[in-house]
Amino acid sequence: MSDTLSPRLPRRRFLGGVAAAAGTLGLPLPGLDRVLGAQQPRDDEYDKTAKLANNENNYGPSEAVVQAMTKAFKYANRYGYPDGNLVAELAAHHGVKNEQILTAAGSGEILDVCCSAFLQDGKKIVGSDPSYSILYSHATGLKSDTIKIPLLPDYRQDIPALIRATRNNYRDVGFVYLCNPNNPTGRLVTTAEVRQLLDGIPSDVPVLIDEAYHHFVDDPSYSTSVPYVIEGRQVIVARTFSKIAALAGMRLGYAIAPRDLLAPMRAHMTGSVNAVVRWGGVAALKDTARQEWVKRQTIELREKSRRELKAIGYDTIPSDANFFMVHLKRPVVPVIDEFRKRDVLVGRPFPPLNESLRVSIGTPEEMQRFHTAFREIMKA
Numbered sequence: 134m135s136d137t138l139s140p141r142l143p144r145r146r147f148l149g150g151v152a153a154a155a156g157t158l159g160l161p162l163p164g165l166d167r168v169l170g171a172q173q174p175r176d177d178e179y180d181k182t183a184k185l186a187n188n189e190n191n192y193g194p195s196e197a198v199v200q201a202m203t204k205a206f207k208y209a210n211r212y213g214y215p216d217g218n219l220v221a222e223l224a225a226h227h228g229v230k231n232e233q234i235l236t237a238a239g240s241g242e243i244l245d246v247c248c249s250a251f252l253q254d255g256k257k258i259v260g261s262d263p264s265y266s267i268l269y270s271h272a273t274g275l276k277s278d279t280i281k282i283p284l285l286p287d288y289r290q291d292i293p294a295l296i297r298a299t300r301n302n303y304r305d306v307g308f309v310y311l312c313n314p315n316n317p318t319g320r321l322v323t324t325a326e327v328r329q330l331l332d333g334i335p336s337d338v339p340v341l342i343d344e345a346y347h348h349f350v351d352d353p354s355y356s357t358s359v360p361y362v363i364e365g366r367q368v369i370v371a372r373t374f375s376k377i378a379a380l381a382g383m384r385l386g387y388a389i390a391p392r393d394l395l396a397p398m399r400a401h402m403t404g405s406v407n408a409v410v411r412w413g414g415v416a417a418l419k420d421t422a423r424q425e426w427v428k429r430q431t432i433e434l435r436e437k438s439r440r441e442l443k444a445i446g447y448d449t450i451p452s453d454a455n456f457f458m459v460h461l462k463r464p465v466v467p468v469i470d471e472f473r474k475r476d477v478l479v480g481r482p483f484p485p486l487n488e489s490l491r492v493s494i495g496t497p498e499e500m501q502r503f504h505t506a507f508r509e510i511m512k513a
């Protein structure tokens with residue numbers, strides 16, 4: 134294992150790069166931020182906020198995961214160590230070969246390396262808008278464009294338009310991006326629609342299917358796209374331990390894809406996954422009871438919140454994820470500020486949905502704080 138924060142990288146360049154990435158991702162990097170003089174909330178300030186802004190899992194990792202990670206701290210001083218066979222466990226979980234798995238420091242890194250690997254020579258992404266825009270920002274940083282297809286009036290993704298855009302720009306398309314369920318809307322793409330997309334575009338165009346919110350879906354019309362990888366299609370499925378497993382701060386995600394698609398991506402990997410979260414990931418994968426509990430609790434609170442908002446006259450977008458959007462009937466930016474004044478952090482603006490607020494599902498107490506603040510703010 135290599136020395137990843139290598140002294141070979143000029144320090145200023147390293148700090149600049151990480152700061153830029155952290156800024157774009159909105160990721161907290163406390164130690165580094167101190168060096169950079171950036172404003173991070175103090176511990177006590179942070180603790181008192183209701184964090185409903187980043188689609189995290191506010192319950193934290195399960196007891197089994199914490200125990201596994203605690204044990205793994207004995208490897209903190211090592212480069213080579215037993216890692217719980219993370220890759221083999223993931224491969225077995227999905228019924229694929231080890232060589233069809235690529236682990237990363239969060240699925241965000243998978244998305245980034247897809248851009249680096251497939252957007253050479255001015256190639257473009259085809260994807261919906263709005264969707265997980267950090268991917269599109271990353272492409273812009275690499276001087277690549279995205280062909281953005283607006284959502285349908287009911288906020289679903291427009292599969293025929295994605296197909297048309299891919300076919301019309303065939304030679305220029307590096308990959309198609311499909312976030313399923315989509316962030317920020319929470320709407321899913323059905324099994325039939327995914328097949329329609331894959332069958333409708335040239336078979337050699339890679340399709341990155343981001344299943345960050347897979348574990349929260351209950352709708353039987355949806356299914357994972359992993360079987361397409363097994364079929365040998367040019368599909369990359371991205372998954373994360375940040376959401377259902379509550380390991381966002383520990384950074385673990387992975388791709389499932391045919392070996393020939395992973396090869397160019399591997400060449401662009403820069404970091405490595407830490408020893409502690411490797412063990413945490415294996416434990417989380419096996420803790421299916423916890424996954425089921427988080428899923429049920431999240432869905433119950435999401436639907437309760439949507440009903441409460443409906444009862445006071447606010448429409449929401451149906452969601453299959455751990456967040457939903459509510460239509461405010463007024464610009465979202467000042468409302469976000471009002472929530473912040475009340476120590477409730479809600480989602481940032483997602484243009485062009487400038488009157489919609491994205492709310493992540495927190496604990497029952499945090500959702501109560503959200504509803505109290507919502508009534509107060511919207512009455513004014």
Ligand SMILES: Cc1ncc(COP(=O)(O)O)c(C=O)c1O
Pocket residue numbers: 187188238239240241242265312316343345372373374375381385386
């Ligand atoms: C759709 C989607 N993809 C990927 C990510 C990145 O998650 P992580 O890098 O924590 O795995 C997020 C994070 O919110 C997301 O919403």
